[in-house]
Amino acid sequence: MTQMNKQIIMKTRPVGMPILDNFEIKESPIPEIRHGEVLIKILWLSLDPYMRGRMSSAKSYAASLNEGDVIVGGAVGRVIETKSPDYDKDDIVEGFTLGWQEYAIANPSSIRKVDPSLAPIQTAVGVLGMPGMTAFFGLLHVGKPIPGDTVVVSAASGAVGQLVGQIAKIGGCKVVGIAGGKEKCTFLTDTLNFDAAIDYKNENIDEKLREYCPEGINVYFDNVGGKITDAVINQLANYARVAVCGVISQYNLTEPEPGLRTHRSMLTNQATTEGFLVFQFAQKYHIGMKRMARWIQEGKIKYKEDVVMGLENAPSAFIGLMNGKNFGKLLIKVAE
């Protein structure tokens, strides 16, 4: 009997905010794996904001999907068949392009082994994976905080934001998170020990930034862009560094949204804005992973996961992510 594979494809390219109709579940037989390949049973999917870029045909760092393609994204799985000398059956692996499906065929060059004794395996797409490395290197190498700096992070309870704030605290900074809703803000201050949190849905961001950052903002780790970012840019300190990790507020616009021109603030403050992709730090991931793992063991880094059960719920969960409905790192549990 041929094993069938359930896959979620991009039926139609989203225009603006994605809708359920843009996605479709498809079943097809799993092909034979070729020499050198492995067959992976997907256990966890990682849903990340950057994936919206893949669904667009505009220039982005993520390669564009075409209509009919399986949605590509990070995942953790178990090797169930192997024709590679480097992988054994039952190895746990993580890959950035495994995608929204029950089974994936992969080339060893596109996956890496995960050590299940280190931490729960889904952390391989979270705190010990791409989001963790994004927070670690984006904050430390792009934001370049020094002790005593005031660090502001947007989407602060998300997969990356929650880690950025905690790493900044370890580095002796004052940390202000911006998130949507009281529950998220309370989590930031009470559980993650952020110095302050601003609820952009219910509070005046300008006023609260003035209150919490009286000496200006030294480092801004931006996950959102848009009006929240405008407010932060207006309160930068001299020599501020803005690390642009994502602009989720802009991903679903059909027309560019005009906003604050930032060059005057950059000039007056001799400030720097730098966009980065985590891949530029690939040669150093091992350093970041070791430190993040140690900080977790020491209780210095906590992480919150938002787990949705079932592959078929990935599209609705992804749409929720685009709307800020997730609370913590968004994961789909596909199988045990």
Place this chain on the structure above:
Amino acid sequence: MTQMNKQIIMKTRPVGMPILDNFEIKESPIPEIRHGEVLIKILWLSLDPYMRGRMSSAKSYAASLNEGDVIVGGAVGRVIETKSPDYDKDDIVEGFTLGWQEYAIANPSSIRKVDPSLAPIQTAVGVLGMPGMTAFFGLLHVGKPIPGDTVVVSAASGAVGQLVGQIAKIGGCKVVGIAGGKEKCTFLTDTLNFDAAIDYKNENIDEKLREYCPEGINVYFDNVGGKITDAVINQLANYARVAVCGVISQYNLTEPEPGLRTHRSMLTNQATTEGFLVFQFAQKYHIGMKRMARWIQEGKIKYKEDVVMGLENAPSAFIGLMNGKNFGKLLIKVAE
């Protein structure tokens, strides 16, 4: 007989574009100089866009003027009386804060000697002074061009822009200047050997940038901000560096002008935007000056001056500068 001094004061703070009524000529006797001071007869004034910031009460890197204050700005003059052991009568000096007046009293710490054998003395506020150092260090240390890069500079025929382009050419770059009007553009390509020039008043900037920068823009040296900058940001290459030197299009706005949000381009291109003030390179000026002087002698750097005669014409010349009417480094010749 007490010697009288003619000074131009800021009578009223400009709102939006400065008008002649914001300025007033005043005469007053020159006070006795004190121990350690020198009395300088002003020969040349330097009119620079950043001076608009001084006339504003908003936060800026330049200290604000109050109504009734003499307009502060760079100038070159001759020492006519000295109570400083460091300066002799007839020394030629340059100071960044000497201001719009016939005579200035200065403390030696605020001036420097100019060697008249090196180049015409007014170059001490031009190619061998603040604008020259701004071009040299802003391009090379902030823009960080490498041979083969495509460098775009706005306000390209201005005091700084014309030098930026020529330094980039020395560094093996392709240079595209943006300026207003055919005459300026022809000067850039035919006299300064820029590879191309775009006349923003008569040409479509988007189209021309696509034509002249088919591989995208690696370095943008921004003197203007606003819509010209939006067009450039939309055509950045991966890893582009944007050096923000000035935003003259924004200085005279009474309300912030919304424009392109740049974070998406920064992110997608892993690009950097950095605002800078030349003063951060003060410890290295001697290096820049030596190289610029050599390049002038070698004929590799040319510079165009726009000389207006008479102190009393400084206000109208400054208003012209704000409107892009100058063609080259704007100087006021105050006396022989």
